[in-house]
Amino acid sequence: MKKTICISGLGYIGLPTAAMFATHGHKIIGVDTNTTVVSALNQGKITIEEPYLDIMVQAAVTSGNLKAKTSPAEADVFIIAVPTPIEKNKTADMSCVISAAEAIVPYLKKGNVVILESTSPPGTVEELLIPILEKSGLKIGEELYVAYSPERVLPGKILTELVENNRIIGGVNEKSCKVVRELYRTFVRGEIYLTTPTTAEMTKLMENTFRDVNIALANELAKLSESMGINAWDVIEFANKHPRVNIHQPGPGVGGHCLAVDPWFIVEKQPDLANIIKLSRNTNDSMPNHVVKRINEILKDIKGKKKVTILGITYKPNIDDMRESPILEMIDILEKDEDVEITVHDPFVHNCKYLEKDLYKSIRDSHLVVLGVNHDAFIKVDFSKIKDIMKERNILDTKDFWNEKEVEKEGLNYYLLGKK
Ligand code: SAJ
Numbered sequence: 042m043k044k045t046i047c048i049s050g051l052g053y054i055g056l057p058t059a060a061m062f063a064t065h066g067h068k069i070i071g072v073d074t075n076t077t078v079v080s081a082l083n084q085g086k087i088t089i090e091e092p093y094l095d096i097m098v099q100a101a102v103t104s105g106n107l108k109a110k111t112s113p114a115e116a117d118v119f120i121i122a123v124p125t126p127i128e129k130n131k132t133a134d135m136s137c138v139i140s141a142a143e144a145i146v147p148y149l150k151k152g153n154v155v156i157l158e159s160t161s162p163p164g165t166v167e168e169l170l171i172p173i174l175e176k177s178g179l180k181i182g183e184e185l186y187v188a189y190s191p192e193r194v195l196p197g198k199i200l201t202e203l204v205e206n207n208r209i210i211g212g213v214n215e216k217s218c219k220v221v222r223e224l225y226r227t228f229v230r231g232e233i234y235l236t237t238p239t240t241a242e243m244t245k246l247m248e249n250t251f252r253d254v255n256i257a258l259a260n261e262l263a264k265l266s267e268s269m270g271i272n273a274w275d276v277i278e279f280a281n282k283h284p285r286v287n288i289h290q291p292g293p294g295v296g297g298h299c300l301a302v303d304p305w306f307i308v309e310k311q312p313d314l315a316n317i318i319k320l321s322r323n324t325n326d327s328m329p330n331h332v333v334k335r336i337n338e339i340l341k342d343i344k345g346k347k348k349v350t351i352l353g354i355t356y357k358p359n360i361d362d363m364r365e366s367p368i369l370e371m372i373d374i375l376e377k378d379e380d381v382e383i384t385v386h387d388p389f390v391h392n393c394k395y396l397e398k399d400l401y402k403s404i405r406d407s408h409l410v411v412l413g414v415n416h417d418a419f420i421k422v423d424f425s426k427i428k429d430i431m432k433e434r435n436i437l438d439t440k441d442f443w444n445e446k447e448v449e450k451e452g453l454n455y456y457l458l459g460k461k
Contacts, residue, residue: 043067044224047116047148049141051078051109054158054192055122056087057094057199063101065227070116071109072144082109090361091199112144118224119145122158122192126298131305133162135169142173149177154186154220160245160299162306165189166213166238186217189238190225191245196297197360207231211241249303250318255289256300257321260328263291263459273459274441291459293413293439294328294367296356301325301365329371332439332458336375336409339435339456343408348382348432349375350407352400352422353414354390361389368413388418401430408433415440424451 043066048059051073063069073079081088085102087095101107113119123137138159145155157170166189171181179185189211194202208229212218218235225233236244259277266273277288295301304322308315340347356366363369372395375381385395386403397403404410404427412419424447428434434453436443441457448455 044117045070045115046118046120046224047072047113047145048120048122049073049113049145050121050123050137050159051075051082052122052124053089053091053196053199054194055120056082056089056098057091057194057203058120058122058158058192059107060094060097060101061200061203061228063104063106064097067106067227069101069107070114071107072111072113072141073109074111076111079109079111082107092197093200097200113148115148115150116153118154118156119149120156120158121145125159125161125306127302127305132309133306135161135165138165138169139173142170143176146173146177149174149179149185151179151184153179154188154217154224156187156221156224157189158192160191160303160306161189161242162310163239163243163246164310165242166211171213182214182217186212186220187238188212188217188221189241190221191241193245193248196362204228204230208233209236209241209244210234211236211238213238243307246303246307249299250307250321252289253295253300253304253325254317254321255287256291256295257324259289259291260324260331262288264331266459267461270461272457274457290440292328292367293332293371293458295325296365296367297362298364325367329367330374332371332411332437333374335437335456335458336411337378339409339437339454340381340433343433346380346382347408348384348406350384350386350404350410351395351413352386352403352410352419353412353416354385354387354393355414355416358415359389359417363390363393371413387414388416401426405430406432409435409437411437412439412442415442424448424453428452 045068046062047070048055049072051071059069059071078088085099087098121141123141126134128134181187193206208225210218210221222233263273273291280286280288304318308319354368355363375383383395384397384403385393386397386400428451436448436453437456439458445455
């Protein structure tokens with residue numbers, strides 16, 4: 042049965058979800074408070090970068106199934122996919138969820154469905170959403186079906202993963218679970234698992250927390266290895282030969298809007314119990330500073346001004362997203378040193394005050410090249426060319442990306458995070 046679906050929040054999750062439902066025949070009212078997003082969308086254009094999303098949105102808008110507005114309207118289903126950013130004090134800012142929920146209340150009627158997709162602290166549906174929805178006068182679970190269903194897609198692969206990934210639905214009761222499952226079946230080809238809202242909220246957070254804790258372990262190993270005179274990358278490679286071991290990779294820190302944020306939503310709710318989670322966050326957050334310490338050690342004998350070239354400043358390889366990038370944090374620390382002159386080169390980035398668009402110009406007269414992000418393009422760096430244009434021949438690789446022997450063959454000093 043084709044439904045009218047009102048989706049609040051037309052960002053990285055709301056927009057692909059809207060386009061997906063619209064191209065499967067449902068009628069979508071996309072709601073966003075940003076008028077630029079709304080008017081662009083109504084012309085079939087998008088304001089975010091994601092492979093193939095532009096084509097899908099254009100098809101959805103052309104078919105007449107996707108229309109954008111700045112406020113909600115009557116519908117069968119309401120999906121909330123607004124941002125839940127983190128505050129300075131490491132707690133979730135739920136103001137967008139609150140205002141999106143309050144905005145739909147006047148339009149709710151018997152038989153409607155409300156789904157929260159935004160990443161939220163455990164307990165949000167029960168403690169925050171339901172009290173707002175109850176203002177409609179409808180009986181939750183009987184007249185109004187409510188569920189939490191997190192998105193778990195990887196930026197850059199959103200459209201494939203929306204369809205292929207398994208999905209969790211945490212309904213307030215069995216009926217809510219079932220109606221929401223039927224809805225997502227429109228396009229989800231993965232398994233759909235039914236549970237309670239708080240379990241679904243916690244599951245979403247634990248997926249990213251698992252990764253964050255695992256990376257913290259790798260980062261701790263990097264520090265241990267540097268102190269013990271061994272190579273962390275070798276330890277990880279050998280340990281991962283074991284069939285039940287999968288240690289992640291160390292690096293200059295953990296960025297993005299998920300791993301660096303989600304674990305705090307658990308800590309916020311259970312600060313006395315979430316010890317490993319908190320410690321892991323702090324371990325990963327210590328890495329930019331740790332890399333700066335390595336930089337200072339390498340440059341300690343050089344008097345006066347030193348030029349440091351940083352290759353790659355996005356939060357992970359081969360994307361243009363700089364949100365929570367640990368390299369930006371590293372730059373913040375480095376720029377406090379008046380003797381350090383910073384130059385950045387990143388083929389995906391256009392707005393950074395230290396940016397030099399030409400790779401070799403960025404390296405010219407440098408005392409140290411730091412590999413911050415292992416973009417594929419950096420595999421082609423020509424070390425025989427670099428050695429002649431650098432003032433001091435120092436390379437610091439934070440991702441075990443380049444081959445030590447090849448770099449040293451050219452007469453350059455190769456330093457590696459996780460090895461001293
Ligand atoms: N990183 C490491 N070492 C590693 C792997 C990653 O230092 O071994 C760093 C990356 O450099 C990056 C950060 O971690 O700075 C996060 O990158 P990521 O690729 O792990 O994840 P995200 O944040 O782009 O996307 C994650 C995904 N979650 C999982 O794989 C469990 C994605 O599926 C989620 O949908 C997304 O978070 C989200 O929105 O929650």
